[in-house]
Amino acid sequence: MITAWFSTYSYFADYLGKAKGMDASMVSYMLFLFGIIGIIANRIAGKMLNKNITATLAFFLSGTILIPVLLSVSGGNTMATIIVIGVWGFLYSPSFLNASTYMISAAPDALEFANSLATSFGNLGVTLGTTIGGWIIMSQGVEYTPWIGFVFGILAFFMMILRSVLEKRRSVLSGCLK
Numbered sequence: 001m002i003t004a005w006f007s008t009y010s011y012f013a014d015y016l017g018k019a020k021g022m023d024a025s026m027v028s029y030m031l032f033l034f035g036i037i038g039i040i041a042n043r044i045a046g047k048m049l050n051k052n053i054t055a056t057l058a059f060f061l062s063g064t065i066l067i068p069v070l071l072s073v074s075g076g077n078t079m080a081t082i083i084v085i086g087v088w089g090f091l092y093s094p095s096f097l098n099a100s101t102y103m104i105s106a107a108p109d110a111l112e113f114a115n116s117l118a119t120s121f122g123n124l125g126v127t128l129g130t131t132i133g134g135w136i137i138m139s140q141g142v143e144y145t146p147w148i149g150f151v152f153g154i155l156a157f158f159m160m161i162l163r164s165v166l167e168k169r170r171s172v173l174s175g176c177l178k
Contacts, residue, residue, distance in 0.1 A: 001099045001125065002095065002096070003128040005064065006129030007132050008068075011137060012034070015146070016085075018141075019142055033089060045097055053101055056098060056101075061098075062091070064154075067087065067088050099118070103118035
């Protein structure tokens with residue numbers, strides 16, 4: 001999950017400048033927009049997590065699939081790109097909050113251990129995302145970085161499905177043993 005988010009997010013300013021043709025001033029405004037919307041998104045994500053952790057994560061993770069498509073469709077249209085950046089800020093800003101909560105929820109009886117794993121794997125995700133993003137920039141160009149997030153987003157959804165299946169299987173087995 002974190003790899004998906006940070007493969008694109010780490011190169012946000014470079015992407016806007018080179019792939020979307022924005023000057024430094026406009027990129028600064030877009031970073032500001034992203035951040036302001038992100039503050040709102042974190043508040044909303046926190047409330048959503050109290051209701052359903054998995055659904056909240058899936059909702060925000062959908063941005064890894066939606067944003068590359070929207071960026072592609074927006075093309076050179078500056079207004080459309082600004083709207084996409086707003087959506088991007090909303091869906092990406094609560095990434096650590098959502099991912100950490102989801103990972104910690106896997107081990108409710110060992111919260112300290114789960115929290116340390118969530119932090120470690122979050123850092124690993126940032127490292128992998130920025131490394132793979134940088135490699136793609138060097139070999140293909142910055143305009144391809146959102147598609148890395150797309151691929152890792154799909155993989156993250158598959159991992160969520162796998163976790164769900166394993167948890168249901170464990171629940172059935174523990175129900176049979178009682």
